[in-house]
Amino acid sequence: MPPPAATALPRSAPSDLGMSPALVVLTLALLLGIQPVTTDLYLPALPALTADLGARMAHAQLTLSALLLAFGSSQLVFGPLSDRFGRRPVLLWGLSGYVLASIGGVMAPSIEILIVLRTLQGAAMGAAVMAARAIVRDLYQPADGARVMSRALTGLGVIACLCAPIGGLVSDMFGWRLALLVPAVFGAGTLALVAQRFGETLPRRNPDALRPGTLLATWATVLRNPVFLAFSALTTASYGLLFTFLASSSFVFIQVLGLSKTQYGLVMLWNSLAYICGTFICRRWLPRHGVRGSVARAAGLTLAGGTAMGLLALAGVVSVAALVGPLTLMMxxxxxxxxxxxSGAVGPFPQAAGAASALNGFIMMLAAFAIGGWLGTRMDGTVMPLALGMWFWSACIAAVAWTLVRRQGGSRGH
Known part of the structure; x- marks a missing residue:
C-alpha cells in the first residue's frame, strides 16, 4: 500500500460527534497538560528526593530525561496504533497505565526503581500527548488547528501555573512522595473525562497502519516532507529551550540562589503566566501575519531573551531578576x-496524523534526553549551564524560524 498522501479526508465537526467545541478544547488541554503535571510539579521536590534517596545528581536528572526518552519513543508505537484502532482506545489504555505507574512511583524505595517507574510513566504519557495533536488534525484544517491548539495550550499554561506552586507546597508540607501522588489524581480525572464524554475523532481507521511496509513507507514520507522537517525543527528547538530550564532550574534557584521551594514555585508560576500570554499573542498574530510571520516575530522575542540571559551570566550578574526577566521574553x-x-508538523498528513505526531514528539524528546544527559554532567553550582544552554537554543529557534519555516511554511494562512 502506498504511503498516505496529503489529501483531505471527510471529517466531522465536534458537534457532529456529540461534543461541544469547549469540551474538545478542555480535553485537549488536559491531555497536553499531563506533561507539565508530570514534570513541573515534580521539580520542587527533586532536590529533597535526591537527598532522601541518597542519589547522585546524574541519577536525579535521569528521572526526568529517561521519562522524556520513553515519552518520545512510545509515541512511535502509539501513533500507528491510533491510526489503526482510533484515538479513544489508545487514550484509555495509555491513561490507565499512566495512573498505575504514577502510584508506583509514590512507593519507590530507591532511585533506581523510581527511574524505572518514571520511565513507564513517560511511556504511558506518550499516548495522551500524541493523541491530542492527532485529534486536532482529525477535526480541523491546519490554519484552524493552530488556533485551536493555541487555545488548548492556554489551558496547558493554566495547569502549568498551578503545578510548581502545588508541587512546592505539597513537598514542603507533606514530603516529596505526596507530591508524586498528585499526577496520579490528575491522570485519573482525565481518564474519567475521556471515558465518559469524549468520542472517537478519527474519520477513517487505516487497517494497514501497523503493517511494517506501510509503517516504514509512512515514516519515510513524513521525514522527507520539508514542511514537517521545518516545523519539527522549530518545536524541537523550542522544547530544547524549555527543557534546559526545567531540568536545571530547581537546582539553580533553590541551591544556587537560595530560594525556598515555595518561592521557586512562584518563579515557575510567573514562567507559566508568560507562556499563557504568549498563546494569546499567538491567536492575535495569526490572522494578521499568518503562521510564518507569527513564528518569525516570536523568534525575535526569544533571541532577545536568550542573549540577555547569556550576556548577564557572562558579566557575573547572578540574581533571580537576571534570569526571570529574560526568561519572560523566551516564554x-x-x-x-x-x-x-x-499543528504545522502534522498539517500535511490528514491520513497519518498519528504517525506524524509521533515522529514529531519523538524528535523533541530525543533532544530532551540528550540535554538531560549533558546537564547531568555540567551542573557546577553556578547559573552558567542554564543561561548558556538557553542562549544556545534561542539562537537555534531564531535560525529555524527565519530560514526553514520562512521557506517551507506554506502560504500566509498555513
Whole structure:
C-alpha cells in the first residue's frame, strides 16, 4: 500500500460527534497538560528526593530525561496504533497505565526503581500527548488547528501555573512522595473525562497502519516532507529551550540562589503566566501575519531573551531578576512557537496524523534526553549551564524560524 498522501479526508465537526467545541478544547488541554503535571510539579521536590534517596545528581536528572526518552519513543508505537484502532482506545489504555505507574512511583524505595517507574510513566504519557495533536488534525484544517491548539495550550499554561506552586507546597508540607501522588489524581480525572464524554475523532481507521511496509513507507514520507522537517525543527528547538530550564532550574534557584521551594514555585508560576500570554499573542498574530510571520516575530522575542540571559551570566550578574526577566521574553515566544509548530508538523498528513505526531514528539524528546544527559554532567553550582544552554537554543529557534519555516511554511494562512 502506498504511503498516505496529503489529501483531505471527510471529517466531522465536534458537534457532529456529540461534543461541544469547549469540551474538545478542555480535553485537549488536559491531555497536553499531563506533561507539565508530570514534570513541573515534580521539580520542587527533586532536590529533597535526591537527598532522601541518597542519589547522585546524574541519577536525579535521569528521572526526568529517561521519562522524556520513553515519552518520545512510545509515541512511535502509539501513533500507528491510533491510526489503526482510533484515538479513544489508545487514550484509555495509555491513561490507565499512566495512573498505575504514577502510584508506583509514590512507593519507590530507591532511585533506581523510581527511574524505572518514571520511565513507564513517560511511556504511558506518550499516548495522551500524541493523541491530542492527532485529534486536532482529525477535526480541523491546519490554519484552524493552530488556533485551536493555541487555545488548548492556554489551558496547558493554566495547569502549568498551578503545578510548581502545588508541587512546592505539597513537598514542603507533606514530603516529596505526596507530591508524586498528585499526577496520579490528575491522570485519573482525565481518564474519567475521556471515558465518559469524549468520542472517537478519527474519520477513517487505516487497517494497514501497523503493517511494517506501510509503517516504514509512512515514516519515510513524513521525514522527507520539508514542511514537517521545518516545523519539527522549530518545536524541537523550542522544547530544547524549555527543557534546559526545567531540568536545571530547581537546582539553580533553590541551591544556587537560595530560594525556598515555595518561592521557586512562584518563579515557575510567573514562567507559566508568560507562556499563557504568549498563546494569546499567538491567536492575535495569526490572522494578521499568518503562521510564518507569527513564528518569525516570536523568534525575535526569544533571541532577545536568550542573549540577555547569556550576556548577564557572562558579566557575573547572578540574581533571580537576571534570569526571570529574560526568561519572560523566551516564554512569550514559546507560547507562539509550540501551537504553530505542533499543528504545522502534522498539517500535511490528514491520513497519518498519528504517525506524524509521533515522529514529531519523538524528535523533541530525543533532544530532551540528550540535554538531560549533558546537564547531568555540567551542573557546577553556578547559573552558567542554564543561561548558556538557553542562549544556545534561542539562537537555534531564531535560525529555524527565519530560514526553514520562512521557506517551507506554506502560504500566509498555513
Amino acid at each position: 512569550l515566544g514559546h507560547g507562539v512557537h509550540q501551537p504553530c509548530g505542533q
